[in-house]
Amino acid sequence: MKARKKILITGGAGFLGSHLCDRFVNDGYHVIAMDNLITGRLENIEHLFPKESFEFYQHDVSKFIHVPGELDYILHFASPASPIDYLKIPIQTLKVGSLGIHNCLGLARNKNAKVLIASTSEVYGDPEVHPQKESYWGNVNPIGPRGVYDEAKRFQEAMTMAYHTYHGLEVRIARIFNTYGPRMRLNDGRVLPAFIGQALRGEDITVFGDGSQTRSFCYVDDLVEGIVRLLHSNYNQPVNLGNPDEISIQSFAEEIIQLTGTNQRVVYKDLPKNDPKQRQPDIELARKELEWQPEVTRAEGLKRTYSYFKKLSTAELYKKEHNNFEDYIK
Ligand code: UDP
Numbered sequence: 001m002k003a004r005k006k007i008l009i010t011g012g013a014g015f016l017g018s019h020l021c022d023r024f025v026n027d028g029y030h031v032i033a034m035d036n037l038i039t040g041r042l043e044n045i046e047h048l049f050p051k052e053s054f055e056f057y058q059h060d061v062s063k064f065i066h067v068p069g070e071l072d073y074i075l076h077f078a079s080p081a082s083p084i085d086y087l088k089i090p091i092q093t094l095k096v097g098s099l100g101i102h103n104c105l106g107l108a109r110n111k112n113a114k115v116l117i118a119s120t121s122e123v124y125g126d127p128e129v130h131p132q133k134e135s136y137w138g139n140v141n142p143i144g145p146r147g148v149y150d151e152a153k154r155f156q157e158a159m160t161m162a163y164h165t166y167h168g169l170e171v172r173i174a175r176i177f178n179t180y181g182p183r184m185r186l187n188d189g190r191v192l193p194a195f196i197g198q199a200l201r202g203e204d205i206t207v208f209g210d211g212s213q214t215r216s217f218c219y220v221d222d223l224v225e226g227i228v229r230l231l232h233s234n235y236n237q238p239v240n241l242g243n244p245d246e247i248s249i250q251s252f253a254e255e256i257i258q259l260t261g262t263n264q265r266v267v268y269k270d271l272p273k274n275d276p277k278q279r280q281p282d283i284e285l286a287r288k289e290l291e292w293q294p295e296v297t298r299a300e301g302l303k304r305t306y307s308y309f310k311k312l313s314t315a316e317l318y319k320k321e322h323n324n325f326e327d328y329i330k
Helices: 015-026 083-088 090-111 147-167 191-201 220-231 249-260 284-290 298-310 314-318
Strands: 006-010 030-035 054-058 073-076 114-120 171-176 205-208 214-216 238-241 246-248 266-269
Touching: 006 015, 006 090, 015 030, 015 220, 073 090, 073 220, 083 090, 083 147, 090 114, 090 147, 114 147, 114 220, 147 171, 171 220, 191 205, 191 249, 191 298, 191 314, 205 249, 214 249, 220 238, 220 284, 238 284, 246 249, 249 266, 249 298
Parallel strands: 006 030, 006 073, 030 054, 073 114, 114 171, 171 238, 205 266
Antiparallel strands: 214 246
């Protein structure tokens, strides 16, 4: 029998990483999830532990990494990914995007593995071009509050391309736009868990600014399908993955109120510094190269996501933090 293909997924206990672990285990791969559990959670992958084709390494990818034997693929998905997280752990955010990818690329060279990195729409910063195409270079403030994330991800792209051009390594770069679904952390500060959590606790819904800023939300299953197709494509330049269905944050708040049937009040708070005014992926390249486009409507995706959050216990709902920052930052 042919040996299973082996894949290392960094950030494997996180929101996107854990969904990728599920997908690759189901597709018959041997999956190694690596996570330092600073923002990732074992609950996301616990159900995979009994499987022989699944392993978990509790390890920080910013430090030297090793995987014994052959390795076919590396997906680098380890990183804090919400503005609140990277304000609290800015150095770790910078390290995982820079030292972390360097370790992954070194390991990939050593094993002759293909590497796919999770880049982000944040490389476009507060964009002056709309919608954002891959050819746009972005408008990023390197020393603003988002700089630690945006610049780490931009560096990560540069480093990955350098390994491709200089060492001939097979690389794939996914520029991921706002993605949502089950297993998001309730208190990570991102808009969807924030609004749903507020609705479930009977609190006011907090819209930042006047709510006219826009985002485009992609359901996690669509994103995972896009990642799989990109990994197996022959395309080594960045590709946008996201859902072009754009909505203002004000309208999004109204949708959540309707979805949860809670009739909560909307209150307005200061817009965080450097909060992008608009964001919408141009996905023509993904359509052409990967024959991919999102299939799950926001109405359907929100329904599935809400049913996940609704099942959380009261204790979980009122827990202040859903991370291990205190344990981690000594
Ligand atoms: N936002 C909001 N209320 C909240 C949390 C976020 O109005 O309680 C806004 C935030 O200012 C931003 C948008 O929702 O304009 C999306 O924020 P998120 O942190 O989810 O992602 P990002 O800004 O990185 O796209």
